[in-house]
Ligand SMILES: Nc1ncnc2c1ncn2[C@@H]1O[C@H](COP(=O)(O)OP(=O)(O)OP(=O)(O)O)[C@@H](O)[C@H]1O
């Protein structure tokens with residue numbers, strides 16, 4: 376159930392208990408338990424293939440868990456992709472994932488269609504209420520784009536824009552629905568150091584945004600960003616939680632260093648050059664990572 380459109384929120388609590396996911400013989404998640412308290416930023420880190428995106432896919436209902444349970448605000452939660460926005464959950468994809476045939480503004484509006492009150496018939500016949508809703512949505516999309524500093528690109532086609540701008544548009548599309556839980560999958564991937572600093576500032580404001588505060592789950596390879604913005608970090612390796620705690624606790628945990636060093640050794644043995652940047656279209660990198668092995672990436676990611 377969604378709160379009234381303008382009601383202030385302070386984020387949603389999410390719990391995963393003993394969640395497992397198998398893809399045939401491959402165990403992608405193994406007995407994973409974690410909690411995202413309201414208004415907190417929880418990081419999920421781990422080498423390539425550790426199961427981070429799969430975890431997001433479970434929360435979004437794209438991948439059904441083979442075992443375990445989820446709870447949202449204390450209630451049992453069986454995620455369905457088409458109900459996420461209504462439940463106050465939004466996500467950005469690993470990569471960008473904008474619709475190439477829509478303008479920037481339309482892409483952002485697409486993130487909030489559930490908030491428009493017009494029914495299907497009204498929209499179909501272009502009745503006044505539908506116009507009003509669309510105008511309101513358009514204004515709101517512009518506001519969010521302005522908040523992220525990219526409103527001047529409102530009428531551009533995403534393909535013509537620099538990668539960093541497209542990443543912001545993707546974030547705007549997630550924020551327009553005023554989520555109470557936001558899942559960010561590698562938001563810093565492919566960004567410059569300056570853009571990452573700005574992203575870090577933005578992420579830390581999310582739990583206290585006026586009228587739209589949210590809890591955040593952040594998957595990210597960029598360690599400086601994770602360490603600087605997260606309240607709590609969960610470390611996955613081969614689908615298992617191998618460590619969890621504050622940034623300082625995780626940084627000092629030998630199991631974490633070992634997991635990353637192990638990944639580097641494997642990468643060194645098997646890899647070609649790191650995969651290059653950024654995707655081109657919707658859904659890119661959305662669930663199944665590419666099969667390329669790799670060395671440390673340009674953004675510091677350790678590729679396995
Ligand atoms: N749809 C799928 N079908 C089969 N295997 C999958 C699928 N999605 C993911 N996997 C496998 O599950 C494991 C976890 O993948 P996942 O994408 O969750 O890793 P990740 O931690 O997000 O990695 P990265 O840092 O590279 O994005 C990998 O071995 C991957 O190949």
Ligand SMILES: [Mg+2]
Pocket residue numbers: 427428429469664
């Ligand atoms: Mg991933």
